[in-house]
Amino acid sequence: xxxxxxxxxxxxxxxxxxxxxxxxxxxxxxxxxxxxxxxxxxxxxxxxxxxxxxxxxxxxxxxxxxxxxxxxxxxxxxxxxxxxxxxxxxxxxxxxxxxxxxxxxxxxxxxxxxxxxxxxxxxxxxxxxxxxxxxxxxxxxxxxxxxxxxxxxxxxxxxxxxxxxxxxxxxxxxxxxxxxxxxxxxxxxxxxxxxxxxxxxxxxxxxxxxxxxxxxxxxxxxxxxxxxxxxxxxxxxxxxxxxxxxxxxxxxxxxxxxxxxxx
Amino acid sequence: xxxxxxxxxxxxxxxxxxxxxxxxxxxxxxxxxxxxxxxxxxxxxxxxxxxxxxxxxxxxxxxxxxxxxxxxxxxxxxxxxxxxxxxxxxxxxxxxxxxxxxxxxxxxxxxxxxxxxxxxxxxxxxxxxxxxxxxxxxxxxxxxxxxxxxxxxxxxxxxxxxxxxxxxxxxxxxxxxxxxxxxxxxxxxxxxxxxxxxxxxxxxxxxxxxxxxxxxxxxxxxxxxxxxxxxxxxxxxxxxxxxxxxxxxxxxxxxxxxxxxxxxxxxxxxxxxxxxxxxxxxxxxxxxxxxxxxxxxxxxxxxxxxxxxxxxxxxxxxxxxxxxxxxxxxxxxxxxxxxxxxx
Numbered sequence: 034x035x036x037x038x039x040x041x042x043x044x045x046x047x048x049x050x051x052x053x054x055x056x057x058x059x060x061x062x063x064x065x066x067x068x069x070x071x072x073x074x075x076x077x078x079x080x081x082x083x084x085x086x087x088x089x090x091x092x093x094x095x096x097x098x099x100x101x102x103x104x105x106x107x108x109x110x111x112x113x114x115x116x117x118x119x120x121x122x123x124x125x126x127x128x129x130x131x132x133x134x135x136x137x138x139x140x141x142x143x144x145x146x147x148x149x150x151x152x153x154x155x156x157x158x159x160x161x162x163x164x165x166x167x168x169x170x171x172x173x174x175x176x177x178x179x180x181x182x183x184x185x186x187x188x189x190x191x192x193x194x195x196x197x198x199x200x201x202x203x204x205x206x207x208x209x210x211x212x213x214x215x216x217x218x219x220x221x222x223x224x225x226x227x228x229x230x231x232x233x234x235x236x237x238x239x240x241x242x243x244x245x246x247x248x249x250x251x252x253x254x255x256x257x258x259x260x261x262x263x264x265x266x267x268x269x270x271x272x273x274x275x276x277x278x279x280x281x282x283x284x285x286x287x288x289x290x291x292x293x294x295x296x
Numbered sequence: 297x298x299x300x301x302x303x304x305x306x307x308x309x310x311x312x313x314x315x316x317x318x319x320x321x322x323x324x325x326x327x328x329x330x331x332x333x334x335x336x337x338x339x340x341x342x343x344x345x346x347x348x349x350x351x352x353x354x355x356x357x358x359x360x361x362x363x364x365x366x367x368x369x370x371x372x373x374x375x376x377x378x379x380x381x382x383x384x385x386x387x388x389x390x391x392x393x394x395x396x397x398x399x400x401x402x403x404x405x406x407x408x409x410x411x412x413x414x415x416x417x418x419x420x421x422x423x424x425x426x427x428x429x430x431x432x433x434x435x436x437x438x439x440x441x442x443x444x445x446x447x448x449x450x451x452x453x454x455x456x457x458x459x460x461x462x463x464x465x466x467x468x469x470x471x472x473x474x475x476x477x478x479x480x481x482x483x484x485x486x487x488x489x490x491x492x493x494x495x496x497x498x499x500x501x502x503x504x505x506x507x508x509x510x511x512x513x514x515x516x517x518x519x520x521x522x523x524x525x526x527x528x529x530x531x532x533x534x535x536x537x538x539x540x541x542x543x544x545x546x547x548x549x550x551x552x553x554x555x556x557x558x559x560x561x562x563x564x565x566x567x568x569x570x571x572x573x574x575x576x577x578x579x580x581x582x583x584x585x586x587x588x589x590x591x592x593x594x595x596x597x598x599x600x601x602x603x604x605x606x607x608x609x610x611x612x613x614x615x616x617x618x619x620x621x622x623x624x625x626x627x628x629x630x631x632x633x634x635x636x637x638x639x
Contacts, residue, residue, distance in 0.1 A: 085532050109538030116536070120393070122528035125583040132311075136526060137538030144522060145302055145309045189537060 034061035036193050036225040037082050037112075041091030044074070044081050051077045053249040054091065059242065061192075064219050064226045066236045066257075069246035070270050075229045076117070076197050078246060082227065083114040083195055096192075109137035113186035114195040118202075121170040127181045128166040131156050134188030156187035160214065176207030183214065194218070196228040200235070208232070212239045237261055237284040245269050261285045298582050316587035319580055323594040327375070330598050334371045334605045335363055339612060365499065372503040373495045374604045374618060375597035377563030378573070380510055382596025383517070383589050384556035385570030386577065390585075391527045391548050392454045398571035399556035402461035405567065406468035407439020408432040408560040409491055413472045416487045417479040428490075429505075429561035436557030439464060444549065451542045453531065457549075493566030493619030495604055506562045513554050517589065520548060524585035566619045569596050572626040579633045599626050 035058045044052040051074040059065045067075040080086045081093055084100045093100040096111060103111075113134070121130055134156065135149040157163050160180040165173065170181055179199060186194050199215070200208040216239055218224045230236040236243065237257040244254040245261075247269045253260045266274045266287060273290040298315040335347045340362055342350075350356070350363045381399060388397040399405050415431035443464050447456040472491075476484055489496070523544045526534050534541045556570060577592035602625050604618035 080532065083532075083536055085535055105535060105540050106538040109536065114532070114536040116530060116532040119530055119533050120528075122390075122525050122583060123395075124578065125525070129583060133526060133529070133537060139522070141519060141522065142307050143309050145304070145311045147304070147309075149309075150302070185537075 035059065035094075036061040036096065037227065038094040039081075039091065040094060042081065042088055042093060043090040044077055044086060045089045046077075050089070050249060052081075052246075055250050057244070057251050057254070059225070059227055059244075061225050062219070062223050063241035064216065064239055065228075065242040065244065066240035067227070067229045067244050067246055068231075068233060068236055068269075069252075073246045073269075074249065075246040079114070079195050079197050079227070079229055080116075083112060084108050085114070106137045109189065109191075111191055112193040112195065113189040113191045115182050115186050115197065115199060117197045119182055124169055124171070126167050126169055127162055127173070127184075128153065128157070130170050130181055131162075131166075131184045131188050134185040134190075137189065152188050152190055156184040159187055159218070160184040175203055176210060179203060179207070179211055180214065183211070187218070191224075193225040193227065196226070198229050198231060200230065200232070208235065215239070233261060233266075233287045234279070234284075237286070238279070238282055257285055261287065313582050313584065313587060316581045316584065316591075320587065320590050320594070323580075323591060323598075327594050327598055327601075330601050330605075331371055331375070334601055335367050337605060337609050338362070338367060369500045369503050370495050370498040370604065371601055373498040373506065373562060374600040376503055376506045376510060377493075377495065377559040377566060378569050378596035378598070378600030379593035380506075380555040380559035380596075381566065381570040382573035382577070382592040382599075384552040384559070386574035386585075386589055386592045387524060387548050387552040387555075388570075389574055390524045391545050391552075392458050393528055394454065394458055395575070396571070397458065398568075398574075399552070399560070400567050400570060401465065402458065403439045403443050403465035403468065404436045404553055404556045405560055405565050406465040406472070408436040408557060409565045410468040410472045410475075411435020411438075412490055412565075413475050413479075413487045416490065417475055417483050420483075429558075432561040433557045436553055436560060439468060440549065440553045444546070451531075452545060489617050490564045492617040493560075493564035493622075494607075494617035495563055495600075496608075496615055496617065498562075502562050506558055509558045510555070513551060516551055520544070520551065521585045521589070524548065525583065563600070564617070564619065566600065566622060568623045568626060569599055572623075572630050573599055576626070576630055576633060 038058040039055050042052060042055040043050060067078065069075045077086065081088060084093070087101070095103065095108065100108060131153050132149065135152065138149065157166050160183055162177070162180055162184055165177060170178060173181060183199070199211055203211065212235060215226050219226050240257050242254070243257045243260040245252045245265060252269060253265055261276060263274060263276050266272050275288045276285050277288065279286040298313050300311055300313050303310045303312055332344045332347060336342045336344050342359070347363055350359055385398040388399065388402060389395060411434055412428060412432040415428055420428070443457065443461045444452065447460045449456065476487055479487070523539070526537065526539045527545060527548065531541050573596035574592045576595045577588050581587045581591045599622055600618055603621035606621045606625070607616040607618050
């Protein structure tokens, strides 16, 4: 089953082609992780999946339908996106922020339905934020704030959640906390998660499906075990490394070599 | 903590912050008191009770003239001008996502000013003063349209809007100064008073015209209220939750120009209200456009009413433009709120 697919997708900024004629399918109900070097176009690709960027050519297919044929609100009911380093409106509380996720279901008349209330409370519970619900977002720590943003996407009640580097600026413990939360949502709520991650080891640990973006296309895709090889890391990141199985989890683990080579 | 209740009736539902309503009620009472105080004070000092008596049963013809024809229209005009500028500033600060945004910064005021000075210099001799508001409003609209078009690059971004706004504003201000230098002294004087912002000599047709214009905009404000907060998110996030960002930004920009342009047209280029009143309002009531907009309107109304009161009473027999005193009154109060918040 496919959640998001692309057909002959070409994306460009001004004249520069970022993604060239890409055909790709991302599995439904799984965690897919996009990896790649800085500027390789993985964030651009993620944006195009959410209809934030119009393709130069080709199309993005969301749940079987060309995404350009759907309205902004219709897309927002099927898919939520959390961009990198989002900013919250001045002074609003966690609950107000999470409630913004209900926007695609609201109208001028209906701005706080019983369902809105239920979904917001659910999202707050899932992210363990009930105790902080009435705090201003500005007063939260980095990890709490990221949970609040994730709660907003949960209130959107979509089958698919896209996240662009959801662990940036978090310490290791909070990175794990966020990724565990996303895995719970995937396993328990059957949400399709598609995210960009920089940390290859964490990417391998949490991904069901991995896509390495390189040279304007999906250079390799599949299970992390099959995608993350020494040769791939050399090609995609221009980095020497060894890949060994994680001694505890068995997923691939990348040991990067710098200028200093191991004895 | 604020008390929030839910209202649901059939297809209608809202969250309502009771604390906000309470504070708005208090601000409204304050506004009425300031209005009453302004009606009482002047060259002829009356007691508030006398003022009420005069308003409801006019006996003394000369006192009635002072209160109902000289002071009241001027006070109402001041209140409307302050209210419109403040709501405009609040919207601009949201859609530009910049706390420094205001009609002054974005070229709305300077567009109106350039047009007004042009009119005063070249057209008022033949056409009289009656079309001055129209000229100012046209200037505000044209300047904003130019800024919007120049900022367009596959859609507008808040940053491009503010940068181009500042640039266009600077050019228009230079043009205004240029025209002033070459105009006769009498024109320069009246233009200078206009540029400072004054409600001097207002009679009923002016506040009534402004009031009917603002009433026409009110339904739009009510309709667009829920779109203001989501404009403060990044474009990507806003679009991600289903907001039609570009359309709504253009719509809200249009509304803020309609508000500020009209206020400036009838009250002159009063600076600073549109910047400071929204900030004061944001510190007095919880986030949410409806509550903050009403609070900003009341704060702005009080600010300009008080500034005008100071201008026409403190330096008798001089009658100074209200625009001079807005900053003098607004800044200390704003600083007080900021300092109180810090502790």
